[in-house]
Structure formats: C-alpha cells, structure tokens
Amino acid sequence: MITLNPDAQMNGSFIRTLRHPKINEPILIAGFPGLGEIGNIVAKMLIDLLQAELFAELYSSAFQDFVFIDKNGICRPPRYEFYDVRRGRDLIILTGDGYPSFDDIPGHYEICNDILDFIEKFACKSIITIDGAVSSLSQEKIYVSATSKEIVSQYVEKGATLYRNKRIIGLSGLILGLAKKRGFEGACLLASTPGYRRDRKAAFRVYRFLSEFLGNTSYL
Amino acid sequence: MITLNPDAQMNGSFIRTLRHPKINEPILIAGFPGLGEIGNIVAKMLIDLLQAELFAELYSSAFQDFVFIDKNGICRPPRYEFYDVRRGRDLIILTGDGYPSFDDIPGHYEICNDILDFIEKFACKSIITIDGAVSSLSQEKIYVSATSKEIVSQYVEKGATLYRNKRIIGLSGLILGLAKKRGFEGACLLASTPGYRRDRKAAFRVYRFLSEFLGNTSYL
Amino acid sequence: MITLNPDAQMNGSFIRTLRHPKINEPILIAGFPGLGEIGNIVAKMLIDLLQAELFAELYSSAFQDFVFIDKNGICRPPRYEFYDVRRGRDLIILTGDGYPSFDDIPGHYEICNDILDFIEKFACKSIITIDGAVSSLSQEKIYVSATSKEIVSQYVEKGATLYRNKRIIGLSGLILGLAKKRGFEGACLLASTPGYRRDRKAAFRVYRFLSEFLGNTSYL
Amino acid sequence: MITLNPDAQMNGSFIRTLRHPKINEPILIAGFPGLGEIGNIVAKMLIDLLQAELFAELYSSAFQDFVFIDKNGICRPPRYEFYDVRRGRDLIILTGDGYPSFDDIPGHYEICNDILDFIEKFACKSIITIDGAVSSLSQEKIYVSATSKEIVSQYVEKGATLYRNKRIIGLSGLILGLAKKRGFEGACLLASTPGYRRDRKAAFRVYRFLSEFLGNTSYL
Numbered sequence: 003m004i005t006l007n008p009d010a011q012m013n014g015s016f017i018r019t020l021r022h023p024k025i026n027e028p029i030l031i032a033g034f035p036g037l038g039e040i041g042n043i044v045a046k047m048l049i050d051l052l053q054a055e056l057f058a059e060l061y062s063s064a065f066q067d068f069v070f071i072d073k074n075g076i077c078r079p080p081r082y083e084f085y086d087v088r089r090g091r092d093l094i095i096l097t098g099d100g101y102p103s104f105d106d107i108p109g110h111y112e113i114c115n116d117i118l119d120f121i122e123k124f125a126c127k128s129i130i131t132i133d134g135a136v137s138s139l140s141q142e143k144i145y146v147s148a149t150s151k152e153i154v155s156q157y158v159e160k161g162a163t164l165y166r167n168k169r170i171i172g173l174s175g176l177i178l179g180l181a182k183k184r185g186f187e188g189a190c191l192l193a194s195t196p197g198y199r200r201d202r203k204a205a206f207r208v209y210r211f212l213s214e215f216l217g218n219t220s221y222l
Numbered sequence: 223m224i225t226l227n228p229d230a231q232m233n234g235s236f237i238r239t240l241r242h243p244k245i246n247e248p249i250l251i252a253g254f255p256g257l258g259e260i261g262n263i264v265a266k267m268l269i270d271l272l273q274a275e276l277f278a279e280l281y282s283s284a285f286q287d288f289v290f291i292d293k294n295g296i297c298r299p300p301r302y303e304f305y306d307v308r309r310g311r312d313l314i315i316l317t318g319d320g321y322p323s324f325d326d327i328p329g330h331y332e333i334c335n336d337i338l339d340f341i342e343k344f345a346c347k348s349i350i351t352i353d354g355a356v357s358s359l360s361q362e363k364i365y366v367s368a369t370s371k372e373i374v375s376q377y378v379e380k381g382a383t384l385y386r387n388k389r390i391i392g393l394s395g396l397i398l399g400l401a402k403k404r405g406f407e408g409a410c411l412l413a414s415t416p417g418y419r420r421d422r423k424a425a426f427r428v429y430r431f432l433s434e435f436l437g438n439t440s441y442l
Numbered sequence: 443m444i445t446l447n448p449d450a451q452m453n454g455s456f457i458r459t460l461r462h463p464k465i466n467e468p469i470l471i472a473g474f475p476g477l478g479e480i481g482n483i484v485a486k487m488l489i490d491l492l493q494a495e496l497f498a499e500l501y502s503s504a505f506q507d508f509v510f511i512d513k514n515g516i517c518r519p520p521r522y523e524f525y526d527v528r529r530g531r532d533l534i535i536l537t538g539d540g541y542p543s544f545d546d547i548p549g550h551y552e553i554c555n556d557i558l559d560f561i562e563k564f565a566c567k568s569i570i571t572i573d574g575a576v577s578s579l580s581q582e583k584i585y586v587s588a589t590s591k592e593i594v595s596q597y598v599e600k601g602a603t604l605y606r607n608k609r610i611i612g613l614s615g616l617i618l619g620l621a622k623k624r625g626f627e628g629a630c631l632l633a634s635t636p637g638y639r640r641d642r643k644a645a646f647r648v649y650r651f652l653s654e655f656l657g658n659t660s661y662l
Numbered sequence: 663m664i665t666l667n668p669d670a671q672m673n674g675s676f677i678r679t680l681r682h683p684k685i686n687e688p689i690l691i692a693g694f695p696g697l698g699e700i701g702n703i704v705a706k707m708l709i710d711l712l713q714a715e716l717f718a719e720l721y722s723s724a725f726q727d728f729v730f731i732d733k734n735g736i737c738r739p740p741r742y743e744f745y746d747v748r749r750g751r752d753l754i755i756l757t758g759d760g761y762p763s764f765d766d767i768p769g770h771y772e773i774c775n776d777i778l779d780f781i782e783k784f785a786c787k788s789i790i791t792i793d794g795a796v797s798s799l800s801q802e803k804i805y806v807s808a809t810s811k812e813i814v815s816q817y818v819e820k821g822a823t824l825y826r827n828k829r830i831i832g833l834s835g836l837i838l839g840l841a842k843k844r845g846f847e848g849a850c851l852l853a854s855t856p857g858y859r860r861d862r863k864a865a866f867r868v869y870r871f872l873s874e875f876l877g878n879t880s881y882l
C-alpha cells in the first residue's frame with residue numbers, strides 16, 4: 003500500500019499566532035539578520051525599551067536546516083518573532099534569526115510576501131526596515147531609501163542621507179520593494195558600518211534617529 | 223492558533239497590466255539583460271525613438287533578491303517592462319533588469335512561458351530577441367538563428383550571418399525555443415561583441431539592421 | 443497532441459507501507475546518516491538486538507540522484523526504513539541512506555514533516571534522534587538537547603551532558619525542532635566523536651546509554 | 663489590474679506526442695547523455711539500424727537554460743525523443759540531449775517519473791538503460807545491475823559482469839530504481855570506458871551485446 007502525504011504541514015511559511023493584539027494601522031519595524039547585526043540590535047532595543055510583547059512567530063521551510071540550542075539545552079528551529087507595541091501610534095516589531103539560503107531567491111520572495119500578508123490583517127500600511135551599509139570607519143551616517151519621494155523627504159529632513167543609484171540586497175530591501183507594489187509605503191534605514199563585526203554603536207545611532215522620527219509623527 | 227498562508231501573493235511571476243493597448247498581432251522585440259547589454263540598449267533605443275509606451279510590468283519570484291534604488295532614493299524590485307508601439311505593424315517591446323539566478327533553470331522556463339502566455343493575449347505570433355555573441359574585436363557581424371529555414375533566410379538576405387552548430391544560453395535563446403514549440407515564429411539576432419563591456423556600437427548595429435528589416439516588411 | 447503529466451507519481455516524499463504494525467504511542471528513534479555514522483550504527487544495533495521488523499519505506503525526490511547497487515547487483519534508490527518493536531514500550535526505529543542535497547533546505551523541512559505526519563498516525567508523541575558532535579579524541583561524552591527542560595533533566599540525571607548555546611545541523615536537529623512546534627516531545631543524543639571516520643565505539647556508548655534510559659522508563 | 667498566470671504552460675515536463683504507435687508491452691531502451699556518450703551512441707545505432715521512428719518528444723523545465731542551434735540556424739530547446747520499433751518484440755528507444763542541472767535532484771526524479779508515466783501507457787513493463795563506467799583502458803567489460811537476481815542472471819549468462827556494491831549516478835540508475843519501485847523490471851548495462859572522451863568502441867560493444875541478448879529473447 004502506498005500512502006501519499008501531499009499536505010505536509012509546512013510547505014513554505016507558516017505563522018503561529020499566540021495572541022490577537024488590538025492594534026490598528028501599526029507601523030511594521032523589521033530588523034532582519036544582516037550587516038553588523040544592526041537590524042537585529044535595533045529591533046531588540048525597541049522591544050526592551052518599549053516593553054513590546056511577542057504575539058506571533060513565523061517559521062519557514064526556506065530557513066536554515068538547523069536548530070538553535072539555548073543555554074538550557076532546549077532546541078528550536080530558526081524563526082521570526084512579531085511583537086506589538088500600543089503607545090500613541092501602534093507598532094509591530096519583527097525580528098528573528100531565520101534566513102533563507104543565499105541562492106534561494108523564490109524563498110526570499112515567499113517570506114516577504116508571507117510577512118506582508120500577515121501584517122495586512124492588522125491594517126498595517128507602512129513599514130520601516132533597518133539594516134547596515136558598508137562604508138569607511140570614519141563615517142557615521144544613516145542612509146534612507148523609500149517607496150516615494152515624499153517619504154524620502156521626511157527622513158532627509160530629519161538628517162538621513164539619501165541612498166541612491168544602489169541596490170539593497172536581501173530581505174530588508176526586497177520586502178520594501180514588494181510592499182510598494184502592493185500599495186504599502188515604507189522606508190529602509192541603513193546605518194553606515196565597517197561591516198565586519200556586530201556594530202552596537204551604529205545600531206544605537208539608528209535607534210536614536212528612529213525614536214526621534216517616530217516621536218515627531220505622533221509616536222513616543 | 224496556526225494561520226496558514228498557502229496563497230502568498232507571488233509564487234512564480236505576475237504581470238501588472240497598467241493599460242490595455244489596442245494592438246493586434248504585434249511582433250515582440252525582447253532585449254533581456256545580457257552580453258554587452260546589447261539587448262537592453264537596443265530595446266531602449268526602440269522605446270525612445272518610436273515613443274513606445276509602458277503598458278505592463280512583470281515581476282517574478284525567480285528574480286534577484288534585491289531592490290534597485292534610483293537617483294531619488296526610491297526603491298523597486300527587479301522587473302520587466304512591456305511597451306507598445308502602434309505604427310504600421312504593431313510592436314511590443316520587452317526589456318528590464320530582472321534576471322533569474324544562474325542555477326534556477328525552472329525559473330528560466332517559467333519566466334519565458336509567462337511572457338509567452340501574456341503576449342498570446344494580443345494575438346502575437348512572432349518574436350525577435352536581441353543579444354550579443356562573443357567574438358574578436360575586428361568582427362562586426364549580426365548573427366541570426368530562427369525557428370525555421372524560411373525565417374533564417376529572410377534575415378540572411380538582409381545581411382545577417384547564419385549562427386549555427388552552437389547554443390544560445392539564457393532567456394534570449396530559451397524563449398525562442400519555447401515559442402517555437404508553442405507555434406510562434408521568431409528569430410534571435412546576436413551582435414558580435416568582445417563582451418567585456420557595455421557595447422553601444424554593437425547595439426546600434428543591431429538597431430539599424432532591425433529598423434531596416436522591419437521597414438521592409440511593412441514597418442516604419 | 444500534447445500530453446501533460448501533472449500528477450507525476452513522486453513529487454516530494456512518499457511512504458510505502460508494507461504492513462500495519464499494532465503499535466501504540468511508540469517512541470520514534472531516528473538514526474540518520476551523519477557524523478561518524480553514529481545515528482545509523484545505533485539504529486542498526488537496535489534493529490538487530492530487538493529484532494525489529496521493517497514495516498514501511500520512505501522515498502523522496504529530495505534524496506540523491508543515484509541508486510545503490512547491492513552485492514547481488516540489485517539496484518534501489520536511497521530511502522529510509524521504518525522498523526517496529528513491540529516490547530513494553532513500543533518503538534519505531536527509523537534509519538536509512540537517503541539524504542537531501544546540502545543546499546536543498548525546503549527538502550530538509552519536507553522530509554522532516556513527512557516523517558512526523560507518518561508517525562502521528564501511530565499516536566507517536568515522542569522522538570529521540572541520534573547523532574555525533576565533533577570533539578577532541580579524549581572526550582567520551584553523550585550530549586543532550588531536548589524540547590523542554592523536563593526532558594533535558596531526565597537525560598542529564600542519567601549522565602548525559604547538557605548541549606547548549608549551539609546549533610544542531612541537519613535532519614537530527616531539524617526534526618526535533620519541527621516536532622516540538624507540532625506538540626511532540628523529544629531529545630537529540632549526540633556522541634562526542636573525532637568525526638573523520640565511522641565511529642562504532644561512540645555509537646556503542648549511545649546504544650548502552652539509550653538502552654538503560656529506555657529501560658528505566660518502562661522499556662526493556 | 664493584476665493578471666495572474668498560475669497555469670504556465672510548462673511547469674515540470676511535458677510530452678508532445680507526434681503519433682500513436684501500435685506497440686504492445688515494448689521494452690524501453692534508454693540512452694541518456696552520460697559517460698563517454700555511450701548511452702547516446704548506442705541509442706543512435708539502434709535507431710539507425712532498426713529504422714526506428716520518432717513518435718514523441720519530452721521537454722522539461724529542469725533541462726538546461728539554452729537552445730541548440732542546428733547547422734541551418736534553427737533553434738530548439740533540449741529534449742528527449744521516443745522512437746518505436748515493431749519487430750518481434752516491440753521496442754521504445756529513448757535518447758536526447760536534455761539533462762537536469764547537477765544540483766536539481768527533484769528535477770531528476772521528476773523526469774524519471776514522467777518517462778515512466780508515459781511508457782506505462784504502452785503497457786511497457788521492462789526497461790534497459792545504457793551508460794558507461796569508468797575503468798582502466800585495458801578492460802573491455804559490460805557491467806550489469808538490475809531490478810532482481812533473475813534478471814541479473816540472464817545478463818551474466820550472456821557474458822556481462824556483475825556490477826555490485828556501487829552506485830549508479832544520474833538518470834540511468836535513478837530511473838531503474840524508481841521503475842523497480844513501480845513494478846517494472848529492468849537492467850542497466852554499463853560499458854567500461856576511460857571516460858574522458860566519446861567512446862564509440864565501448865558503445866559498439868554494448869550494441870553487439872544488446873542485439874544478441876534481445877535476439878535470444880524473441881527479438882531480432
């Protein structure tokens with residue numbers, strides 16, 4: 003007898019919702035694993051300082067083929083975590099340790115679209131991604147690219163430097179491009195960093211910039 | 223609670239139609255990214271000189287995992303663009319900056335077939351792809367390969383050199399092969415080029431050849 | 443005429459069930475191909491010594507593109523085999539020579555989930571995976587990582603060493619992580635091994651540990 | 663407006679049937695591209711000498727991303743061709759120039775299963791694949807591996823050497839393994855060859871062996 007298993011429980015991504023937060027039109031702030039770990043560090047700072055709470059996890063068959071073992075010997079697969087903040091303007095903070103294989107381009111697209119599908123349910127219309135951009139040590143800049151001139155201007159007014167005629171590689175850029183196509187607005191903030199190590203200083207620069215930026219648009 | 227997202231919004235390609243052009247039995251002229259950027263340059267020249275207008279965009283999860291940032295800091299994912307021309311014989315001009323990963327062979331097939339599916343709706347039955355072929359500096363040839371002897375002959379009569387006992391690697395050749403299987407007719411024009419740089423001169427040679435060729439078959 | 447074959451007989455994995463064993467809430471013990479072949483050797487020892495019987499085979503389109511030829515010249519594709527043991531606590535022993543390509547991350551996820559789907563039918567709620575962990579020659583340890591603190595403790599009490607702040611690469615770890623997400627409990631036992639050769643000694647160490655461990659929880 | 667193209671015309675393989683041959687329970691003889699081109703040469707010799715006729719073509723999105731250009735400048739994508747022979751025992755001869763990418767393991771499985779699906783329609787129950795096996799120059803052997811001891815014996819009696827404790831890499835072996843699982847019987851004949859060049863001599867050895875073998879089982 004042959005048993006077919008056409009409906010394997012995880013083909014692509016799936017999102018485990020732990021709780022249904024009462025947030026409305028939140029801004030998504032996403033810090034993916036990346037250059038100098040700036041995205042992850044900024045997300046962590048926001049989570050800690052704003053006392054954001056975990057409400058959903060995303061797992062994907064495009065993530066790495068290993069599990070993480072924590073300090074207690076407990077295993078878990080790579081994942082992203084969604085945290086919510088309800089203060090003035092609602093936020094969803096997204097971070098985690100999953101990453102699609104370098105060569106798996108469809109995996110990159112799939113993860114971005116799964117995230118966008120999910121945040122759309124909360125009427126989220128705006129996203130900010132955080133990453134690093136390689137540059138010489140002496141520079142301490144925050145670059146910005148966005149989905150429209152208007153949004154670019156808002157960030158440039160606050161001191162960000164226009165990022166132009168470049169590419170943003172990986173999820174931080176791709177999700178922004180796909181979001182734009184789907185009618186979201188958004189920006190990618192890139193801290194200049196030498197890039198060869200965990201750059202807490204650059205991350206703190208973005209954190210400060212972002213706090214001030216959000217503060218001036220009815221947040222904090 | 224587990225939320226499955228089986229219908230991610232982009233699995234494979236999708237085409238955003240901006241406008242429904244009134245074209246009938248157009249010829250598709252496709253200039254993909256490739257050797258010496260000849261395909262892209264020729265397409266750009268045709269678009270500019272014939273005042274072709276954008277009417278559709280193709281996005282694909284097989285394209286690269288980055289976004290392009292333009293001179294204004296605005297991001298967008300890689301894509302192809304379809305332009306229409308209504309002069310004598312109608313044309314669709316296809317060009318763009320998307321490209322499947324070198325190793326993603328199914329992605330190559332998928333993109334070619336998605337393009338053919340789309341242009342079939344306009345009763346398109348004929349395609350011309352433009353690319354480069356590496357050769358020594360002193361040569362200034364235009365090579366041709368096609369879906370039938372009759373079509374090869376039409377181009378050879380106009381001065382093109384038969385391209386034979388070779389392979390054409392990438393989208394320019396593959397779309398022609400798949401088009402043939404589906405009942406389209408078509409040709410691939412390859413400008414000889416040293417190949418290591420943007421070759422505007424070779425592109426101009428193809429442009430001139432193509433203008434004359436189309437002119438003599440009721441075009442221009 | 444065009445004949446489409448959309449329902450190719452093996453897209454993903456399929457499991458050939460040879461027999462329906464009367465087992466209830468069995469523990470799955472999985473020894474995949476891996477470091478020092480420890481997983482495979484331990485599984486083989488359990489099968490031989492407990493007279494376990496083959497009842498199902500798993501084939502996957504993610505396995506290698508070759509067939510094995512046995513000593514009689516008979517060919518077969520790579521596969522996993524499921525054996526059942528009915529003694530005190532029921533067991534399913536899983537082992538074999540299939541392995542997904544290093545780069546095929548979705549293939550890793552698919553195989554793990556197909557295995558979990560299959561063993562769920564027998565009300566299996568607990569899994570133990572066996573593998574090796576590279577370490578210096580002089581060490582003779584058994585490391586453990588598990589799905590919860592309680593389970594880790596059970597193994598540590600019996601002499602296993604906590605494996606922590608690490609990753610477990612490949613199927614042994616991934617299936618445990620995915621199992622946890624789906625509500626299974628389980629552990630991964632890793633024998634320290636120099637890693638460059640078939641390590642029967644390390645395998646025997648795990649076998650002895652495991653026999654004693656299972657014996658004390660109503661087994662053997 | 664967004665136009666989705668979920669039903670691209672070629673996802674996986676498809677087979678274009680040119681004619682419906684009246685063959686019954688044919689043996690499939692498959693010569694895929696491979697070591698020393700032995701499979702392809704033997705298939706070509708059988709086609710020529712038995713005046714086999716083309717009746718179907720297989721195209722696959724797993725094949726290479728290029729088109730072949732023949733001596734007349736005509737392009738076509740890589741493909742396999744099915745030829746039929748009606749003499750005593752009916753035959754299907756399969757050969758061609760398509761090959762899945764080295765890394766695309768699911769592509770290998772898909773192509774094998776699509777071929778098996780197709781030949782099953784003709785009540786084909788037996789397959790013979792032809793390939794090369796690297797060995798020193800002085801050896802002139804024909805190795806055999808098969809789906810059962812009985813079949814191995816038939817070939818060994820006729821002078822073939824048992825191929826054992828090995829692997830057969832690629833389509834020649836994999837299709838045999840998958841065929842066995844689906845209830846076909848079959849064998850793989852491997853000519854010893856130095857492997858670094860087109861080996862017509864080794865191919866002729868297999869051709870002679872195969873002709874005699876088939877002749878003695880009611881063929882030729």
